[in-house]
Amino acid sequence: MASVFDNAKSVIERMVRAELRCGREQGTVKLVAASKMNSAERVREAYGAGIRAFGENRAQEMGEKLRLNAYEGAELHFIGHLQRNKVKNVVGAAELIQSVDSEELIRLIGLRALSLGITQNILIEVNIGGETAKSGIPPEELDKLIEIAAGTDGICVQGLMTIPPVSEDISSTRRYFERMYNLFVDMGAKKYDNISMKFLSMGMSADFEEAIMAGANIVRVGTAVFGQRYYA
Numbered sequence: 001m002a003s004v005f006d007n008a009k010s011v012i013e014r015m016v017r018a019e020l021r022c023g024r025e026q027g028t029v030k031l032v033a034a035s036k037m038n039s040a041e042r043v044r045e046a047y048g049a050g051i052r053a054f055g056e057n058r059a060q061e062m063g064e065k066l067r068l069n070a071y072e073g074a075e076l077h078f079i080g081h082l083q084r085n086k087v088k089n090v091v092g093a094a095e096l097i098q099s100v101d102s103e104e105l106i107r108l109i110g111l112r113a114l115s116l117g118i119t120q121n122i123l124i125e126v127n128i129g130g131e132t133a134k135s136g137i138p139p140e141e142l143d144k145l146i147e148i149a150a151g152t153d154g155i156c157v158q159g160l161m162t163i164p165p166v167s168e169d170i171s172s173t174r175r176y177f178e179r180m181y182n183l184f185v186d187m188g189a190k191k192y193d194n195i196s197m198k199f200l201s202m203g204m205s206a207d208f209e210e211a212i213m214a215g216a217n218i219v220r221v222g223t224a225v226f227g228q229r230y231y232a
Ligand SMILES: *Cc1c(COP(=O)(O)O)cnc(C)c1O
Pocket: 034, 036, 057, 079, 080, 163, 204, 205, 206, 220, 221, 222, 223, 224
């Protein structure tokens, strides 16, 4: 089995190739290693290979690894479903909360950020496939949520995130990525106050190169860096 170190090096190389293939400058796409279910030690191994941003899904697990200084020298993102009662643990600890999809979360994150005297950077998660029982806001409700976020103190929206429907067919995934990119460009053209459409986060182990081709500038890669996760 390949080591985390070797895997991480190879993902970094694949990213550079994908960037160059679509005429983008090397290093313009941010690699966020999705480190759920992987120990602080394995996170440090990925760091040693050059990974400088990590994404966690669960507030508690993130807290445990923070206490072990797992992310030292790296950026930390929150990429999972954020429960209301965990907002207090994540705001301020994560540079970017990628997975915000409701008015209530925006309000709670804003309040917590104000109480800490900070501005919390967030992305709005879009349910681009319109799947029921999936997190993310439907594209047609995005305008409204962005307007709410723009009017909320303590919050700065920096872009969009999505997890497209799982598909064996890469051309169908590519269509979702393209729709997402169009939405991202449309939103950027609207020039809301307090909103910058700086980041488009999409693409995972199976499709991060496709996502880069389609315009992503953040990819979230777990398995290709850390290997298969074994759920207990
Ligand atoms: C786990 C996870 C990823 C990475 O998935 P892989 O297929 O293992 O690369 C990306 N985004 C989110 C939100 C995740 O939870």
